[in-house]
Amino acid sequence: MVYLTRKAEFSASHYYHNPEFTPEENQRIFGKCNNPNGHGHNYTLEVTVRGETDPRSGFVVDLKQLKDLMNREVLDALDHRFLNKEVPEFSRLIPTTENIAITIWQRLEPKLKAAKLHRVRVYETPDLFVDFYGEA
Amino acid sequence: MKAYLTRRYLFSASHRLHNDEFSTEKNRAIYGKCNNPYGHGHNYHVEVTVSAQVDQRTGMVCNLLDLDGSVQRHILDRYDHQNLNTLPEFASQVPTTENLCQEIYDILRREFSCAHLEKVRIEETMMNSFEYAGNAEMLH
Numbered sequence: 001m002v003y004l005t006r007k008a009e010f011s012a013s014h015y016y017h018n019p020e021f022t023p024e025e026n027q028r029i030f031g032k033c034n035n036p037n038g039h040g041h042n043y044t045l046e047v048t049v050r051g052e053t054d055p056r057s058g059f060v061v062d063l064k065q066l067k068d069l070m071n072r073e074v075l076d077a078l079d080h081r082f083l084n085k086e087v088p089e090f091s092r093l094i095p096t097t098e099n100i101a102i103t104i105w106q107r108l109e110p111k112l113k114a115a116k117l118h119r120v121r122v123y124e125t126p127d128l129f130v131d132f133y134g135e136a
Numbered sequence: 137m138k139a140y141l142t143r144r145y146l147f148s149a150s151h152r153l154h155n156d157e158f159s160t161e162k163n164r165a166i167y168g169k170c171n172n173p174y175g176h177g178h179n180y181h182v183e184v185t186v187s188a189q190v191d192q193r194t195g196m197v198c199n200l201l202d203l204d205g206s207v208q209r210h211i212l213d214r215y216d217h218q219n220l221n222t223l224p225e226f227a228s229q230v231p232t233t234e235n236l237c238q239e240i241y242d243i244l245r246r247e248f249s250c251a252h253l254e255k256v257r258i259e260e261t262m263m264n265s266f267e268y269a270g271n272a273e274m275l276h
Contacts, residue, residue, distance in 0.1 A: 094195035127144040
């Protein structure tokens, strides 16, 4: 089994807010992230796939195909967007780094054929990242 | 759904690697420059990984304020700008980064309860890093 990781970057804005909480609860739980006008990050995405190396091509996955898939399913939707307002998943989910990683997994996993998705890692900053392995 | 959150922290500390049970020559042979009696320092980068089912109300594994507060109180306040050899946990063990990694894991295991502690990883320099996950198998 070989693991291959492809990186990408995207920049987006978001804010954290749960309409079921009172304004005070939202402020206490989410702090500065609760500003309704949003704030932004430069996110780094790492997508790791795993599989056996194809003896003819020597590839686990065709990198061009993986790159195109990431562009189509993830970057076109998230890069330079206000996540709460422009990405359908985040009309019902708070766009935390946790939920961004899960959403990216759900967008990529059904589209991968030869290799299996192993891990989605999203860095919100160099000091904070979330890993999702598809666990229920 | 279960996710893993990793937060990175920084502290600076000094240490000397030395075992009283070894001879001077043996200490020198095993620990080399790290045996300098006056000690030396590092900028330690500590990565703490915790896991939980993502709370659907908050979208979080745990509130970062809780994790940051706990690491500040129990780790950074304890180790930052200290000489590790002077601390009680290193009175009877050498303050290698292996031992430091296990100490930090044990402290957070005891003190942090908002999510499951998965792993502690420490970069002693850009070239050396150490990871400890207790008895659990490490996820990569």
